[in-house]
Amino acid sequence: MRESKTTTILNQLKKDINEGVYSPNEKLIENDLANRFETSRNTIRNVLSLLEKDNLVSIVPHKGAKVTALNTKDIINLLEVRAELEGYVFQKVTPLLSDDEIKKMSEIYKQMVENIEENNLQNHSGLNQSFHEVVYSKCDNTVAIGIIRDLKNQLSKYNFKTILIPGRKEATLIEHKNLLEAVKSRDGALASQRAKEHIFSVRDTLLDYNDYLNH
Template identity: 30%
Template sequence: MSNQTEYAYKYIRERILDGTFKPTQKLIESQLSELISVSRNTVKKALLKLEQENLVKIENNKGATIKSFTLEEVKNYLEIREALEGLIARSAAKHITDAEVDALEQLLLRMGDFLKQNQFDEYSKLNKEFHSIIYKASRNIQATEMVNMIKTQLMRFQFRTLLIPGRNESSFNEHQMIFTTLKNHDSEKAEEAIKQHISNVRTTIENNYQYLL
């Protein structure tokens, strides 16, 4: 992928994931070309890459549209993620190092501080780092790749769920429980804790779907 195509791809992708470009919105190549200051051919290549990630749908003679997921599709994705994250957490509990445990503990402290200050964007970034450490500790590259693909599909929901009253505190408590099980190298409890966390995310989205679009 050329530098310009990579730039266009990242530009469009970021705006899909942060909600600037909305689900079902049409992406007009000529407009994007002017907006990003690249050729239409470059935009076309970027959109094809986004289609491979299931973020964009391209139809002949209709152009590109931002992918929209039904509630049923979102629930299915999260059920798959729950199963995969359970496998990852079980393995991570066996293999996690003292240094990784320390890193998780430091992240939790900072997450708590950001939560108290209602800095949800910063909390969300650290949340991502927290899970990344667990993925690395698991040594299961294939499961991690599949989870990251699913998380990309649903990233637009992730930040908004923290705005649901009470969800941010629940999320933090769930991460504390996950941390404790990993620190204790308790594979069974770690799997149980992270599956409960994903299940709670699914329930939150299911109960508030119309507000999260």
């Protein structure tokens, strides 16, 4: 079934925001977007309202829309909640993973290494997502997974900039390697610890470079 014009524009703008085409705090001008997508301003308003529901855009009456930016407190809150939930999910799911699922995680990790070695950072965020999704898809607590995905969605626009920070691409490989080793050993407690360490490392990076990430 062919998707609607609104859905097409919505998905493209989500992609653009998440990949940094539009920066945090950047204004989204209705006329410019209407011209870009060859559609009406009313359609653009509907799309912007949907983006606001996803916390990707902030709309101020009489002033228009801009890409949502997170302050330091927001980042701490989002990532500390995510760390606890990731720890819970990895502890719950790790002992249940099949050999094929662990093999899939290993293959994704190998691709992450290859991409970073080749400095092909554009694909890193997607591979990172796929690595964690293997575990999420095995978890029967859909409430926890829904919250994690919402938290990740709010931070997604920072992902590409984060991997560009000096030392971050090397750190993320070490963190995922440690997490994968815990998963391979089927040690839920260790996987939980490693998952939390990974998210807290992301938190610390975002805090250290918060000014850079919001420009």
